[in-house]
Amino acid sequence: MNNSKWYQVFQQATSGILILSLEGEVIHCNPAAAEFWGTPISEQTEHDILSLLNTCSDELIQLFSDPEQMELSQTLNMGLPALIEQHPYILQTTNPSAWLTFTIAPLKNEQGQLTELMVSHNDVSDLAFSRQMIENTALGVSSLSGQDFFESLVTHLARIFNAKYAFIGLFDDSRESIRTLALCANGAIADNFSYAIKGTPCDDVIGHKTCAICTGVRNLYPDDLLLQEMGIEGYIGSPIFHPDGSALGIIVVLNTKPLKQIDQFKSILEIFAARAGSEVQRMDAEQQIHRMAYEDYLTHLPNRARLYQELHELKIRSAGKNTEPHSALFMIDLDHFKTINDALGHDIGDEIIRKTGERLRQKLPEGIFLSRIGGDEFVLLLHDSHEGIDTPEVELLAEKVLFLLSQPFQIGDRIINIGASIGAVLFPQVNLAEDFSELDLMRYADIALYQAKNAGRERCVIYSPEHQQEVNDRLEIERGLRVALESDQLKIYMQPQVNLAGQIQSAEVLLRWLHPEQGMIPPFHFIPIAEETGLILRLGHWVLDKTLEQISRWQAEKTVFPAQISINVSAWQFSQPDFVAHTRSLCDKWQIDPQCIVLELTETALLRDITETRQKLDALRHTGFRVxxxxxxxxYSSLAYLRDLPLDELKIDKSFIDEIQPGSRQPLVESMIAIGKHMKMDVIAEGVETAEQALQLSEMGCIKYQGFHFARPMPAEEIPQWIIDRNKRRK
Structure with missing residues (x-):
């Protein structure tokens, strides 16, 4: 100890330093060690290190006696310090609040012999205390998640900080207020609350830093009414971070007395803020997964899976109760939605679906379960386990829904009217199966919905078992139609199209089904089913092929027949990529000049994809077909679109012709005829049934007619004779 510089460092070091003999006797100690141990050790050489560390003597003995510590002994003999980082010894003294770390280094004489040991020690009690608190809190919340985790965490924080309040909160979207997730007040979980953060210490926490004020926080933030009201003195708040680095919430400890050990508390709070952030993210991910599984992506309403879950829970809650109806399921289907979706595009269709969900959610009474199960179908669940539900109540709610959906939708600069049909089922009922399933209920409602649509739409039908027979009939038609395509039950009919004098100009092809048992089945019975099932595509191909075959036969027989034949083309048929090529190939097959053929398309078919439609129409007309x-x-067409499409003819729908009465003007029909002429198209009136209608149409400028007044539909093979007879009568 005679080196003056070394001695100066020894004396001024903040760490306690002891010089020991190889036997463990204390030879020297610096003032820091003397102050810590509370005795002038350097003057009492009878003291050894083991007497000072009486609770941990075994650990020092093992440094030299334990075979496992041989590496340490060899290191010291070589004149190197002990491998402290690999062998950290944290020893507790007689004072249970003091924890020390030791570093042991060898001291050698000029001959290189090991003569003494230098032992330095540091008091890491604060670090050990913090670690113990972290371990205790972590242990308390380790097995918890979600709300249980947050409540347990704030309870532990309030306890270890000896504080009256602790809470965890998340910022709202505006970041102007906080809503607590969990609040501990006076040792118990309390109700959550929201409060504005402007002018509060929490406002500083948003700046991504921990705010720690051991005392006087009310004076620093006089505008924070919450601090004033609660009498808060000490405050520590740490931000909870999102993975992108933004602050999404805050974790806070408050006390009515000054907070001690503020620096330790800051680091502890930051550790648990990170853990709380991880739990918030885990919960967000869990909620996202739940939303994906049970929420409709377009309307954010419950989806089909969530509906089935609700129905199942409803059945469980109702088990064992009487069979009087206490619930009702409403299946809502938007009328004409497919037409609008095809004509105006899926973006507008999606917006209608979104607005429908929003309107129903906002306008329907509380307590009604509303879901979207796909496409344009929504489902309502009405439940009253106390008083039950009767038919008038169901009808009243259905009328409200129908009224809501009859109101027009504003989509951009478009006003769109949609309407809806509803099928409803009350349950349980004595006339329903006792063990009905969720799928059974959906099937019953779907059957009732079909009845509502079949009855004219924009109405509600409540299911009864009698409806099942009608569904069976519908399925029978579908099965029979498939058979008809293969067994020559379908027939080609034609209806002449004439001028005012009755001279035939062309004829429209009409499909008829001659059933072997039921006789003639009207088209309005089977065409809608064919469209729903996709059979319309096969029917369309069959009609086109058989019509061209008939024209080919007439040509071979050299008989009279209409100069042009109109054939209806479904939207499905026209949308096929090979439609143009297929139609050309059939004309080639039967050696028919395309100029003989007029292809009739609805607005739905034409406006599905304007660019593709224009390309197909150009190709058809270039080949010779008329459209x-x-x-x-x-x-739902736009005249701007129609003006740009290569069309040859406009066919006014029968519903407008029916409105023509003696002595009445029909400005709408007049406008349609004018539009056709302006666009240089022929105009044909469909469904002309009286001479008065024909005369008025003629006065409006229409020159081509089709309807019972001139001729009824007839088998195609009778058309030549009809023309011959007609010509004879005219002579």
Whole structure:
């Protein structure tokens, strides 16, 4: 100890330093060690290190006696310090609050012999205390998640900080207020609350830093009414971070007395803020997964899976109760949605679906379960386990829904009217199966919905078992139609199209089904089913092929027949990528000049994809086909689109012709005829049934007619004779 510089360092060091003999006797100690141990050790050489560390003597003995510590002994003999980082010894003294770390280094004489040991020690009690608190808190919340985790965490924080309050909160979207997730007040979990953060210490925490004020926080933030009201003195708040680095919430400890050990508390709070952030993210991910599984992506309403879950829970809650109806399921289907979706595009269709969900959610009474199960179908669940539900109550709610959906939707600069049909089922009922399933209920409601649509739409039908027979009949038609395509039950009919004098100009092909048992089945019975099932595509191909075959036969027989034949083309058929090529190939097959053929398309078919439609129409007309717009005025077309499409003919729908009465003007029909002429298209009136209608149409400028007044539909093979007879009568 005679080196003056070394001695100066020894004396001024803040760490306690002891010089020991190889036997463990204390030879020297610096003032820091003397102050810590509370005795002038350097003057009492009878003291050894083991007497000072009486609770941990075994650990020092093992440094030299334990075979496992041989590496340490060899290191010291070589004149190197002990490998402290690999062998950290944290020893507790007689004072249970003091924890020390030791560093042991060898001291050698000029001959290189090990003569003494230098032992330095540091008091890490604060670090050990913090670690113990962290371990205790972590242990308390380790097995918890979600709300249980947050409540347990704030309870532990309030306890270890000896504080009256602790809470965890998340910022709202505006970041102007906080809503607590969990609040501990006076040792118990309390109700959550929201409060504005402007002018509060929490406002500083948003700046991504921990705010720690051991005392006087009320004076620093006089505008924080919460601090004033609660009498808060000490405050520590740490931000909870999102993975992108933004602050999404805050974890806070508050006390009515000054907070001690503020620096330790800051680091502890930051550790648990990170853990709380991880739990918030885990919960967000869990909620996202739940939303994906049970929420409709377009409307954010419950989806089909969530509906089935709700129905199942409803059945469980109702088990064992009487069979009087206490619940009702409403299946809502938007009328004409497919037409609008095809004509105006899926973006507008999606917006209608979103607005429908929003309107129903906002306007329907509370307590009604509303879901979207796909496409344009929504489902309502009405439940009253106390008083039950009767038919008038169901009808009243259905009328409200129908009224809501009859109101127009504003989509951009478009006003769109949609309407809806509803099928409802009350349950349980004595006339329903006792063990009905969720799928059974959906099937019953779907059957009732079909009845509502079949009865004219924009109405509600409540299911009864009698409806099942009608569904069975529908399925029978579908099965029979498949058979009809293969067994020559379908027939080609034609209806002449004439001028005012009755001279035939062309004829429209009409499909008829001659059933071997039921006789003639009207088209309105099977065409809608064919469209729903996709059979319309096969029917369309069959009609086109058989019509061309008939024209080919007439040509071979050299008989009279209409100069042009109009054939209806479904939207499905026209949308096929090979439609143009297929139609050309059939004409080649039967050696028919395409100029003989008029293809009738609805607005739905034409406006599905304007660019593709224009390309197909150009190709068809270049080949020689003429194109007619069927059912003009009933769709959702834009005249701007129609003006740009290569069309040859407009066909005014029968519903407008029916309105023509003696002595009445029909400005709408007049406008349609004027539009056709302006666009240089022929105009044909469909469904002319009286001479008065024909005369008025003629006065409006229409020159081509089709309807019972002139001729009824007839088998195609009778058309030549009809023309011959007609010509004879005219002579």
């Amino acid at each position: 007619s717009l069927d059912d003009f005025g009933t769709g």
